[in-house]
Amino acid sequence: MTTISASAAHGSENGEEKVAFNAGDVIMHHVMDNHEIHIGPIHIPLPIILYSSEQGLEMFSSSKLSHGEPYNGYFMEHEKIYFVGDAEVVRDTHGHIEAAMPIDFSITKTVFGLFLTIALMLFLFIKAAKGYKIREGQAPKGIQSVMEPLIVFVRDEIAKPSIGKRYEKFLPFLLTIFFFIWIGNMLGLIPFIGGFNVTGNIAVALVMALFTFFITIKNGNKAYWMHILWTPGVPWWLKVPFPLMFIIEFIGFVSKPIVLTLRLFANITAGHIIILSFVSLIFIFNNLYGAGAGFGVSILSVAFSIFMFCIELLVAVLQAYVFTLLSALYFGSAVEEHDHAH
């Protein structure tokens, strides 16, 4: 979120005829992944790791590429890295670069945020677990007493009712995704640390959804697969000769991880975009009608931003809850014992 002022200043320096402040660019810049962390005017370079069939695996600082100059045969534009070799940068009629792209394993802003999130999780929960060992049989204290109600909530309100008696097997995964999403969401809401958007990244959401998907498949019992392949309780002509039921069930089966991914990604990203839009309004009015208008709008904008921020705090935990609950429900359907036909 702090990138706005920097980018706005940047824009006004670059050219007079260009629009000084482009809210869309600023917002997308924040929401998208980045090879640097911007905190106000400070740019913290991150390691770039590339793999290309020509040059193999390489690692260097992102500061080498951030100035728009090629380095070691690589060239970066709009956070995309191209392999140009020794040749000049070739562009097509739309101005897009025509060159091969190496596989980018860089520790980007999102990857860094990811590591931050898991480091925080490991610290918090291993410390909490130690508390249980040290203070065995005593009342919880410190981190332990903060985390305990949440852990109990996931166990008693999500896992137990959704999965049934075999819930214990899935509990570690459910706890991990719940806290990963929640802490990741909260990380994205902390201002002045570079504006992480970890859980609002589609790749991050997709990986978690795929974990849920594969765990469901691995634990699916006979009844679960039968339900998809040969749905019991429906007339035979829905299955033979044209397998309509199977197609419907299969679409449901495949759409589950997609829906999980999109819900998390869209909710978190949209939240970021809304808050940034409100803040951007100040700069837009400032540019259009002068500083007075900017100041006037800022009162309203800041009020709305704070309101949205509060909602985002709620959304942060709500999305973690929804993702975990749906995962638990999928697991529940996979291990459910069907003693009645329906």
Next chain:
Amino acid sequence: MELLTPSIGLLFWMSLAFIIVLVLLKKFAWSGILKALKDREDFIERSLKSAEEAKAQMSELKADNEKLLAEARLEREQILKEAKEMKEKILADAKLTASEEGNRLISTARGEIEKEKNQALSEIKKQVGEISLEIAERVIRKELSDKGAQEALVAEHLKQAQSN
């Protein structure tokens, strides 16, 4: 559309990071925490149950005590009642004996008195006889002097004796 395209690098790092955090937390955090929570819940449940049992035992004990107390009270009353009865009986017995003794004493006294009276009567009779003899003697002595006076005297003496 770029926003919707998952990048390979991120997919790789996320998968790796998530597996690591899952394995580490499962091993070093969740198992311990969940076990501790379960143990504590079991402990609380057991404690509550035993407290309930102790309470039941207490109330049973209390009921027993009360029963014992009531029995003791009843026994005390019984004893008191018996003691009172005994006292009354003793008292009545004593009264009876006393009155019997009294009666006996009175009757003995009466007998004694009768005896004394009879003795006194016989004494008086004896004295009367002696006095009579004396009078007779005197009369006999006087007769020798005056026959008419003698007769008057005898008559007078006889009159006196009869009035006695």
